[in-house]
Amino acid sequence: xxxxxxxxxxxxxxxxxxxxxxxxxxxxxxxxxxxxxxxxxxxxxxxxxxxxxxxxxxxxxxxxxxxxxxxxxxxxxxxxxxxxxxxxxxxxxxxxxxxxxxxxxxxxxxxxxxxxxxxxxxxxxxxxxxxxxxxxxxxxxxxxxxxxxxxxxxxxxxxxxxxxxxxxxxxxxxxxxxxxxxxxxxxxxxxxxxxxxxxxxxxxxxxxxxxxxxxxxxxxxxxxxxxxxxxxxxxxxxxxxxxxxxxxxxxxxxxxxxxxxxxxxxxxxxxxxxxxxxxxxxxxxxxxxxxxxxxxxxxxxxxxxxxxxxxxxxxxxxxxxxx
Numbered sequence: 001x002x003x004x005x006x007x008x009x010x011x012x013x014x015x016x017x018x019x020x021x022x023x024x025x026x027x028x029x030x031x032x033x034x035x036x037x038x039x040x041x042x043x044x045x046x047x048x049x050x051x052x053x054x055x056x057x058x059x060x061x062x063x064x065x066x067x068x069x070x071x072x073x074x075x076x077x078x079x080x081x082x083x084x085x086x087x088x089x090x091x092x093x094x095x096x097x098x099x100x101x102x103x104x105x106x107x108x109x110x111x112x113x114x115x116x117x118x119x120x121x122x123x124x125x126x127x128x129x130x131x132x133x134x135x136x137x138x139x140x141x142x143x144x145x146x147x148x149x150x151x152x153x154x155x156x157x158x159x160x161x162x163x164x165x166x167x168x169x170x171x172x173x174x175x176x177x178x179x180x181x182x183x184x185x186x187x188x189x190x191x192x193x194x195x196x197x198x199x200x201x202x203x204x205x206x207x208x209x210x211x212x213x214x215x216x217x218x219x220x221x222x223x224x225x226x227x228x229x230x231x232x233x234x235x236x237x238x239x240x241x242x243x244x245x246x247x248x249x250x251x252x253x254x255x256x257x258x259x260x261x262x263x264x265x266x267x268x269x270x271x272x273x274x275x276x277x278x279x280x281x282x283x284x285x286x287x288x289x290x291x292x293x294x295x296x297x298x299x300x301x302x303x304x305x306x307x308x309x310x311x312x313x314x315x316x317x318x319x320x321x322x323x
Contacts, residue, residue: 004049004072004308009036009057012077016297020052023305042066049073050308052300055080056265059096061088073307077300079103080236081317082209089318096317097303101159102295103287108163110286111204111234114258115152118230118280119145119202121256127277145201145230145255147171153200155193155216156207156235157182164204176200197224202232209236217241222248230256234286237263246272249279260286 006020008029020026028044030036035056036044045051045067053059055078064071064085075097076084089096117123121142128134128142152168154161157179165175165186175188178196197203203225207213217231217240225231231254233240242263248254250272258280259273265284273279287293303313312322 005047006050006052006304006308007044007048008052009041009044010054012052012054012300013294013297015294016052016077016299016301019298019301020304024050024308050304051075052077052304053083054078055083057083059084059089061085064088064092064094072310073097073304073313075300075303075307075313077296080208082236082238084317086318090321093321095307095313095319095321097300097307097313098315098317099296099299099303100315102299103292104159104163106289106292107160107234107286108167110260110288111160111164111206111232112167114232114234114260114280114282115147115202115204115230118232118256118258118278119147123280124277145228147173150174150201151176151199153177153191153196153203154188155179155196155203155205157188157190158206160234161204161206162186162188164206194224197221198226200229201226202230205231205233205235205239207235207239209238213239215239215241217245219244219247222253225254227253228255230254230258232258232260234260237261237265242271242273245279246276249273249276252278256280258282260284 003025005027006024007027010030041057045063048067049070050073052075059074071094073095074089077099079098079100081096081098084096086096121144125142148171151174154164154177157177162185165188168175169186176191176196177188178191178193184190222244245257249257256278260282261284299315303315306313
């Protein structure tokens with residue numbers, strides 16, 4: 001029997017690679033740190049039966065057609081699939097796999113790390129010392145925000161949003177959320193978006209990137225936030241209009257922002273956001289723990305193997321392909 005042809009677009013943790021190799025030989029795998037160019041990807045994908053990608057590669061109709069009609073599965077080592085044209089895949093009968101659940105805790109931890117760092121101005125303080133500015137203790141030096149008794153507003157109350165609410169219980173925070181499709185848990189109360197923005201001291205974003213959430217954080221959104229509020233984004237960069245965020249931060253319309261994700265990624269070095277002391281930016285580290293990335297690679301491998309065996313994917317974004 002002819003072995004299926006497998007392309008893995010980027011090197012993934014060994015947990016997933018070892019599982020794939022137990023079942024199939026890998027035709028091609030990139031060993032580079034950077035994603036393949038579009039031209040390289042269109043060339044490499046020709047004739048493959050299974051494709052394992054990351055969120056850095058665009059999986060659209062052109063690429064699926066370049067692969068050919070034998071393409072059985074696209075497995076993405078990510079939760080979000082905004083880089084995949086799911087409708088195009090469904091029309092071609094290609095199941096799309098993702099890796100939900102295993103990065104929930106790591107991403108919720110990162111959201112809180114960013115909340116803490118912004119509220120207590122940790123990075124500003126570290127820069128202050130390295131610049132040789134620390135001369136003495138001062139009662140007005142780098143004052144930040146308190147957590148106990150503050151209101152945390154969570155926009156998007158899926159697995160990660162709920163995990164953030166769970167962590168907030170330990171700090172005696174009042175938690176409110178906006179998500180028409182979610183039920184209250186961990187003492188969080190549902191509210192409309194306007195109420196959330198008017199009442200929250202911290203606003204944490206946990207929505208997928210869709211046409212409805214693209215630039216959800218716009219000028220109107222930011223105008224409704226408290227002047228002392230802090231915005232945290234661990235969702236997708238495109239959820240925030242970064243130009244209006246820059247204006248709001250520069251004019252002190254809001255106190256601070258912390259971004260684990262940007263649009264584009266990486267953020268260009270000439271981005272005006274990098275000029276601001278009240279904007280903390282880290283390089284998409286939400287799931288960057290050993291356990292989370294190992295488990296993501298394992299789930300991605302399981303989806304790939306199932307698709308190649310013409311079995312139902314354990315985590316399928318478009319289950320309608322099985323009807």
